[in-house]
Amino acid sequence: MTVNRSDSSPNDPRAWRSWLASRLLPWFHRHRRDLPWRDNRDPYRIWVSEVMLQQTQVATVIPYFERFLRTFPTVADLAAAEEQAILRLWEGLGYYRRARDLHRAARVLAADHGGRVPDDPDVLASLPGLGRYTCNAILSQAFERRLPILEANSQRMLSRLFGRTEDPRQGPARRWLWQAAEDILPQKNVGTFNQAIMELGALVCTPTAPRCDGCPLAERCLARQSGQQESIPARAAPPEIVSVREIAVVLRRRDEVFLARRPQGGRWAGLWEFPKGPIDEGETHEKAIERLLHERTTMRARSGAELLTIRHAVTRYRVVLTCYDAEYLDGDFASDFYVEGRWLSPKSLVDYPVSSPQRRLATHLLAPNPEPRLF
DNA sequence: AAGCCGGGGCT
DNA sequence: AGCCCAGGCTT
Numbered sequence: 366m367t368v369n370r371s372d373s374s375p376n377d378p379r380a381w382r383s384w385l386a387s388r389l390l391p392w393f394h395r396h397r398r399d400l401p402w403r404d405n406r407d408p409y410r411i412w413v414s415e416v417m418l419q420q421t422q423v424a425t426v427i428p429y430f431e432r433f434l435r436t437f438p439t440v441a442d443l444a445a446a447e448e449q450a451i452l453r454l455w456e457g458l459g460y461y462r463r464a465r466d467l468h469r470a471a472r473v474l475a476a477d478h479g480g481r482v483p484d485d486p487d488v489l490a491s492l493p494g495l496g497r498y499t500c501n502a503i504l505s506q507a508f509e510r511r512l513p514i515l516e517a518n519s520q521r522m523l524s525r526l527f528g529r530t531e532d533p534r535q536g537p538a539r540r541w542l543w544q545a546a547e548d549i550l551p552q553k554n555v556g557t558f559n560q561a562i563m564e565l566g567a568l569v570c571t572p573t574a575p576r577c578d579g580c581p582l583a584e585r586c587l588a589r590q591s592g593q594q595e596s597i598p599a600r601a602a603p604p605e606i607v608s609v610r611e612i613a614v615v616l617r618r619r620d621e622v623f624l625a626r627r628p629q630g631g632r633w634a635g636l637w638e639f640p641k642g643p644i645d646e647g648e649t650h651e652k653a654i655e656r657l658l659h660e661r662t663t664m665r666a667r668s669g670a671e672l673l674t675i676r677h678a679v680t681r682y683r684v685v686l687t688c689y690d691a692e693y694l695d696g697d698f699a700s701d702f703y704v705e706g707r708w709l710s711p712k713s714l715v716d717y718p719v720s721s722p723q724r725r726l727a728t729h730l731l732a733p734n735p736e737p738r739l740f
Numbered sequence: 741a742a743g744c745c746g747g748g749g750c751t
Numbered sequence: 752a753g754c755c756c757a758g759g760c761t762t
Contacts, residue, residue: 420757420758421748423757425749425756426757458747460745463745463758494760497758498758519757563757
């Protein structure tokens with residue numbers, strides 16, 4: 366068996382293990398924020414917090430978390446809830462599939478696992494919404510399982526610590542970072558250690574202007590030694606701006622509102638219904654929309670000033686859209702209109718003081734003869 | 741591997 | 752006005 370000589374290299378994360386724990390754990394003990402999901406090791410609390418924290422900052426999550434746990438203190442409470450009640454508490458957090466997955470997973474646990482969050486990686490990983498990060502975060506924090514985590518904070522912190530100049534989001538670098546996150550795990554206090562890494566990333570090793578003066582790892586940080594702490598992690602290359610043909614439309618028929626959209630280069634794959642419930646059997650969405658619309662759409666993909674133009678002839682459907690610089694359209698025919706800015710961004714629509722962006726949109730669209738508004 | 745989901749905070 | 756955030760799922 367050959368020995369990988371990198372094992373003894375100073376850049377081998379395994380060689381940093383004891384030093385890291387000795388620097389990180391005392392720092393965390395001193396600087397850790399008092400966050401509501403740190404009150405105890407209840408795996409359900411940790412689970413909910415981890416899901417809410419996905420792509421969402423701590424300060425945003427706190428009030429949602431507290432309200433959520435007051436309403437649904439246990440897995441059983443969550444499992445017994447209506448999805449709409451859960452979504453209502455989620456309004457404003459975004460990524461609403463997280464809430465639906467949380468609900469579905471709670472129902473599985475209530476039905477098959479006695480309403481407990483199991484100390485079992487295979488069971489956890491089988492639940493919707495629980496990927497590698499979230500599973501390991503729960504298992505390490507609630508059950509002291511020796512498993513690594515890698516998310517935005519630790520990814521940035523480890524990239525700097527080990528002087529990794531490549532894009533940490535790309536495959537090989539990402540695999541290296543996961544391995545490093547595993548290699549540096551101490552034998553004890555794994556949950557605390559994982560939290561300490563993230564806390565350092567959140568409080569000290571920040572995306573811009575890292576506070577190296579207050580960093581317990583500064584003396585060995587390779588990025589700092591080479592003055593690259595500001596340039597690591599490498600920025601993702603900005604997405605190439607490509608002109609694509611895309612079309613979007615909001616349809617209203619009787620009391621039902623539909624939002625339809627053709628994804629980039631694809632066929633009519635996306636169609637959501639607002640507020641909910643199927644449209645009539647017998648007429649496919651695709652057929653109806655194809656028939657209704659003659660698109661003249663040029664839209665630059667993702668970001669930048671966009672132009673969305675829709676031409677259509679309406680027969681059975683009524684098309685309603687109120688947005689920036691757009692004309693209010695209603696009736697059996699419609700003229701051209703376009704939306705500038707993000708396509709159907711909730712903020713570009715009416716600021717309606719009710720419920721989620723989706724519901725806000727739906728409510729607005731369902732209102733009789735809404736007035737056009739400029740933003 | 742890339743696209744998609746999303747509102748809010750920060751510079 | 753961008754960039755970023757305690758990611759996961761789908762294609």
